[in-house]
Amino acid sequence: MPITKIIQVSTEHPDADKIQYAVGVLHAGGLVAFPTETVYGLGADALNAEAVQKVFEAKGRPSDNPLIVHIASLENVQQFAASVSEKGLQLARRFWPGPLTLVFQRKINVPNGVTAGLETVALRVPDHPVTLELLRQFKGGIVGPSANVSGKPSPTSAEHVYNDLNGKIDLIIDAGSTTIGVESTVLDVTVDPPVILRIGGLSKEDIEKEIGEVRWTNAIELLRRSPGTRHRHYAPHARVILFAPADEEKFRQFIQQNKAQQKKVGSITYSKVLAGIEQSSFHVILESSIEHVARNLFKALRELDRQEVDVILVESVEEKGLGAAVMDRLRKAALHNG
């Protein structure tokens, strides 16, 4: 069991010595949690099959769920991808660094553990000064699933990582809370039109403005292309129940029903009208901007879990822009528990 060390690194002025220390841990085959603009990732040397295996063990991640490889820039793509489509290249130029993961044909040198045996590899350049510096100094690819125990909400702070993985990883680079708060959008650009495998920090609308039509996958196709998506995800211990935006009547009704059954009730709402209803035991009220909701959603779910509530009532958001990613995570949380 490693002792998990935490080092604080300033986002504005990343300390080169601290980064160099993290690089050493990665070269030695260790596990390093790192910040990104979306969520914290659990890093290991992408070309070290043994280190990659440790990532799966630390997270309790099913081995059929492939990992994203983080790279410093577009120039590193050819280390991992055998071919790059025109649209893939165009998107990488436009949105990297940023919350977009592109799925390309893999190169043969990528360990099977990374790709879960698929013929493709997922690549992303994260938009975070600390991790970009880490990637530049490391000079290779760093795998980075979200740094949570598999199935739990992704970590948006070093504290979340520590709560999930203390004693299982070597190092946490703490650079404060992440800004976007939901994971990257995963887009398969080996096909035309490209296919969204996971909606996230970059909206479908923004992608389509750049390259025209992209497709959503149906469930069966998604399983074939991205096997990991069938696993339990984003779920707190408590049962998650969604209700329509500003539906005061439903909200009251759910509170009463659950309280009548002696359930401890938590809630997450945004509407002003709902903020006044103080009947739930633990009420997280977020500002209604979708950026704020996305940034604080996983934190709110984790906080309510800590209060050991039995159910979490969550107000839905409008399904456009970042709202599509928020609703995707909420639906999965609601589907997989209770």
Ligand code: TXA
């Ligand atoms: O924002 C993010 O993407 C974060 C940060 C740390 O970069 N990472 C992240 O990784 O969310 P993870 O492992 O939690 O989610 C990766 C997703 C999974 O749904 C996985 O199935 C999919 O990407 N994926 C990875 N490689 C793939 C591939 N070759 N083909 C299809 N899907 C792939």
Ligand code: MG
């Ligand atoms: Mg994850």
